[in-house]
Amino acid sequence: MTPLRTIGSFSAALAVVFGAAYGIGAAVGPGSAAAGPSGHGHARSEAAESVDPTPAGLQVSQGGYTLDLETRSLTADRPGILRLTVRDAHGQPVTAYATEHTKRLHLIVASRELTAYRHLHPTLAAEGTWSTPVDLPAAGSYRVFADFRPAGAEEGLTLGADLTVTGRYTATAPPALSATTSVDGYTVTLDGGLKAGAESDLTFTVERGGRPVTALQPYLGAYGHLVALRAGDLAYLHVHPHDEATAGRTSGPDVSFAATTPGAGTYRLFLDFEAAGTVHTAAFTVRTPH
Template identity: 55%
Template sequence: MSTARRELPVAVRLGGFVAGLAVAFGGAYGIGAAVGDSPAAAEPAPAAAHGGDHEEKPAAATLPGLTVTQDGYTLVPAAATLPAGRAVPFRFTVTGPDGRPVTDYERSHEKDLHLVVVRRDLAAFQHVHPVLAADGRWSVPLDLAAAGTYRVFADFVPAGGEGLTLGTDVAVAGAYAPAALPAPAVTAEVDGYQVSLAGTPAAGRETELAFTVRRGGVPVDTLQPYLGAYGHLVSLRAGDLAYLHTHPTQEARAGRPGGPEVRFGTTFPTAGSYRLYLDFQVGGTVRTAAFTVDVPAAGTAGGHDDGAGHGD
């Protein structure tokens, strides 16, 4: 049942957040401030993009990934600082309403928990699947070769509960050279694969994003189902790293190749710059194509299309 809920387009989930606003208003705001995410919680401007429905404003504080604790569940890293390295063990627990580590999860996209790790300047992205010990401790090696502060998102469904994405920061010591956000682009290259993005995003309403995978200019129609889908799309809002995880509108069928196009229905909650990470699998290898997309306010005149052009 949770699985079905988790597979709804993110638009539906976001719709739920907005609808739940009346309930979440005071509490969510308070939580954001209490855990030190107040810059995000207090973020004033982008909600104006919703066209004057001021009731939606505080919803920004309830976006996934902005808080370390929600609904009684808390993401607890074993250490807030990690050494630099290529395969650094990262250990954490998720504590539940009773204060104890959660040991019972509902599977979503073939895993009990998805861990997305990105350096806060959005320069490095990992989507990994930690291993759960019987006592509720999770562990996974992370590539932390580059120093900096990393945002860690734990995306999971506690047994009998609602899907949550909790976020925390982990610091990696060393010489840190922050990267600027790459300019918006509709193509990305990874490992010899060219991925193009078509779609015209606008804040607050569902946008279809279509990614087309090519290699040497030839459309790739051998995408393999990866975690039950031909692609996984994580979008992070620049500035606060609000987290959107979207799955394709078409189902992946076991043993059936997909592509070259993978479509997603995504609702960007506000105007702003987002970094999109598309995971896709070909020949047993998962690769990630990354795009910067500028999302204009809904109804902005002039068809601000630089986030994405029109594909074939």
């Protein structure tokens, strides 16, 4: 942990981060090759992945679409509104989206240290602007991921852009490696690990008070939703559940996924699951073998 620094000092550091992010975003613009691996649960063909192996979420423009993040700055620990527009190759707002995992767009906001995480579902205005309330806990650099599939498109996309959260900044290290975590009175254990550049199976077991939770409720079309981000560049992994949820039925204590990593590294896993009518998020830090 380093001493507190003012946001002025932090802003200077951000200039380096944003410069790198701009270079990545500019490398592939609208009208470029087919999209790379998408985020949660979007079907991907091997042919598409061979055309553009760039991990999801690293680019602001891809496949003819651009993420226009209209909100560039928020204040730490204060309610704010996050606004964005997805634009097509002609710069026009996209207004028609396919439904993926019960939503037309999934919005993920994560701090660079991967200690803060939000999974949001914004509202779409008629003119094509998405907006959602958000309250972020600490100052720093954040990454915003828009995971969506335009209506009529065969493939989904995950586009990313940087967000500054102002306030007094304290640098923090990523959480330690662990296969077990606790959240809101629940204990979640991870069985399985990630493989560098390959698909692997991950199973999460949910317990409460030492007893298996067998009444997990459907959430976003499954009994759990998983987002995985790579430390450093914040590459967004391709993850999908093994079992789809059935309306009105419960399941548990196990929730399983298949995750495909873009390469070796340390990853932060965020598991959303619903129990007793409330969504909880369990976070893990894992590392692939080199």
